[in-house]
Amino acid sequence: MTAAEQALAARRYDEALEAARAAGDSRVEALALVQLRRLDEADRLLAAIATAEDAGLSAALATLRLVQGRTADALAAAEAALARDPDRVEALVMRAQVRAAQGEIATGLADAERAAALAPGLAAAQAVHGRLLRRAERIGEAIQPLRRAVAAEPGHGPWRALLAEALAEALRFAEAEPEWRAAIAADPxxxxxxxxxxxxxxxxxxxxxxxxxxxxxxxxxxxxxxxxxxxxxxxxxxxxxxxxxxxxxxxxxxxxxxxxxxxxxxxxxxxxxxxxxxxxxxxAMDRLVQPLRPPVPAPFDERADFHRALVAGIDADRSLAWEPAATTTRMGYQTRNLLRHQTPEFLALRRLILGAVERYVAAVRDHPWFQRFPQRVSVYAWATVLQSGGRQLDHIHPSATVSGVYYVAVPAVVSDRGTDGWIEFGRPPELFHPPGDAPVRRLQPQEGLMVLFPSWLYHRTFPFEATERRISIAFDVMAG
Incomplete structure (x- = not known):
């Protein structure tokens, strides 16, 4: 291994670049330029030296194209590298990242899992595997590959930071602390x-x-x-x-x-x-919290039929779990994204949400928050199935612009005779010592009711006692 190659493997990219130029090694020079994010120089050099026989350079070109935001070109370069060498780990890692950037989390995760299995000691492969497990909401599973990335390169701050983020997301703050400190030591x-x-x-x-x-x-x-x-x-x-x-x-x-x-x-x-x-x-709760009763979506003729299909789909969802970690659900079950299912009820639910949000945003467009509403959006929807005593703790949805809830099944005890099972907006967590007379707004859930609100608004639900389940579908609308 040449001095330039040794420096590249050790992530000493400036040193690798200098040694490669001194030795006339255009290949290592290009790889170092990509890692240094000197995009124009890397682009010119790779265009000059990339060949159909060099899977490594094709993988580097894929990295460059992804950094440039040219995801289609990045995917083509990764595919070209894998066509020559199906076990090229760098290309698998790159294709995993491109697919994830395109929203194809499952296929990206499959590539990442294969790369991690092929190269258990390669930090980048383990880190991307852990990152995509987090994207797939498999937070507990993400920690182990991220630990392997740290073990492979303990002095590399970004791997420490990724592990710390995953631990914090899993509410394992004591374990996250030393990882944050190690990441800071690497980059003070x-x-x-x-x-x-x-x-x-x-x-x-x-x-x-x-x-x-x-x-x-x-x-x-x-x-x-x-x-x-x-x-x-x-x-x-x-x-x-x-x-x-x-x-x-x-x-x-x-x-x-x-x-x-x-x-x-x-x-x-x-x-x-x-x-x-x-x-x-x-x-602005009186204006921005909007309850509405959307029409029954096709192909369903009756709301009861639509709701029966939703309940059956929720109960069959394999992600339905009791009080999942890092959620605000108490005494109840919660799913991951229901809209990953291409079934009639969830396709109809997606159309229902998008139509309601479009009308909502049109009505509140003059509010500063909604003047930046994105033209292209993605929707994430999950079910919450509360048992007797169940509730949602105070929380916001920090990654979204518009959030909402659609009520599918509401116990009879959730009535206008009290606030059991109701939803409340405006009151922050007790951690922040909110005054008792701060403004709030409460709404009674009803089957077929949808409530839309800005994602930054704190909300919670009140517990209830009943034999029936309280089933709702919450959703976030985000740029994408």
Whole structure:
């Protein structure tokens, strides 16, 4: 192995580039340029030297095209490499990432699993496998391949950060902490990592340490909204400090106006400051929370038939699990994305959601949040099946723009004689010490009712006691 190849394998890309140029090794030079993200130079060189016989260069070209956002070209390059060598791990990894970028998570995951099996000691293969398991919502399974990536390259900060993210997502904050610290040690100037460490420390109740890390993150990354948002949540977890929390939210919104979390925490801060009129105007619940009764979608003639089909599909869904990790469901079951099924009831559900959201956005388009509503969207819908005593904890949907819920089966006890089983909007978690007189809005679920709302609005449900199940389908509409 030449000095250039050794430096490339060790991820010393600047050194690899210099050695390759000195030795006239255009192949390693191109690979190093891709890794250094010197895209124009890499593009010119790969165009000059790529040949049909070199699967490695085709894989590098696929990487380059993906970084450039040219997913179709990236897929073609990966396919070309695999046509010459079906076991080319780099090409499998690249095709997995391209397919995931195109929304084909299952096929991407199959490539990633094969690459990880072929190269158990290759960190990149294990990392992509873990990343796609997370995308497939198999969070617990994702941790092991990410640990293998870290074991293969313990000094590589991005693998540590990926593992820390997965552990935090699984609510294993104590395990995430040393991984965040190792990622920071590998890249001390990364302010975002400080903000992420701060969030884990806050979850562990170590608020003073969390505050120090969040402030360090703000100093290191003044244009990243995550550290000020993390600091805002830490400050709101204390009895005072709401004024500075509000300033942090405003800073985050100036950096990222589309941050659902920033909008949500701003509402919390206004409540905590006793500025209830301002909070009510900010949340705009009377206008933005819209209950409606959409028409029965084809091919169903009766709503009861549509609902029976939905219940049967939900009960048959293999992802239906009791209180899944990292969810807000208590005393109940929850599925993953129902819209992955190409069955009449779920195809009809998708059309129902998209039609209702289109009309909703048209009605509220003048609100600042919806002026940035994306032209192309994706929809994710999941069922929640609550048993007696079941409820949803306070939460928001930070990755979406519009969220909603459609009620499929509602126990008789969920009536207008009380709030058992109702949904409430506007009240944040007790962690933030919300005042009792802060503005809220409550709605009674009814079979066939759909409720649409902005994804940044805190909401929860009240428990109920009944022999019947409370079955609803929640959904998120996101850019994509």
């Amino acid at each position: 100037g990364q302010g975002r990592l400080r903000g992420q460490l701060a969030a884990s420390l806050a979850e562990l109740g170590r608020l003073d340490e969390a505050e120090a890390e969040a402030r360090a993150g703000m100093e290191l990354a003044p244009k990243d909204p995550l550290p000020p948002l993390t600091l805002a949540s830490i400050l709101l977890a204390r009895p005072g400090d709401a004024a500075e929390a509000l300033a942090c939210c405003e800073r985050a919104l100036a950096l990222h106006p589309g941050s659902a979390r920033a909008v949500a925490l701003k509402g919390v801060a206004l409540d905590r400051l006793g500025r209830f009129d301002a909070a009510a105007a900010h949340l």
